[in-house]
Amino acid sequence: MIKVLKDGYNGRMPETCCPSCFTILDAVTSLDGKNAPKTGDYTICIACANLMRFDENMQLVSASLMDIPVEHRLNFAQGVQAVKTMRGL
Numbered sequence: 001m002i003k004v005l006k007d008g009y010n011g012r013m014p015e016t017c018c019p020s021c022f023t024i025l026d027a028v029t030s031l032d033g034k035n036a037p038k039t040g041d042y043t044i045c046i047a048c049a050n051l052m053r054f055d056e057n058m059q060l061v062s063a064s065l066m067d068i069p070v071e072h073r074l075n076f077a078q079g080v081q082a083v084k085t086m087r088g089l
């Protein structure tokens with residue numbers, strides 16, 4: 001069952017793939033739990049922990065931690081580590 005959030009966003013996105021591991025991705029979870037991703041947003045691959053950004057076509061491109069605004073870097077670093085731990089990477 002797909003959870004529908006307050007603004008109607010259900011976490012689904014058009015299929016795209018991780019540029020690192022090529023896993024097909026079709027869903028995303030927002031840190032605030034209510035907003036769909038938009039161009040320039042960052043995310044983490046649930047399969048390989050690759051840090052990525054949505055480009056102008058809402059495709060995923062690899063990103064560096066240094067690309068992320070400083071006030072969010074620690075959250076993303078912790079997110080990458082959490083996925084690596086969960087996946088045994």
Ligand SMILES: [Zn+2]
Pocket residue numbers: 018019020021022023045046047048049050
């Ligand atoms: Zn990946």
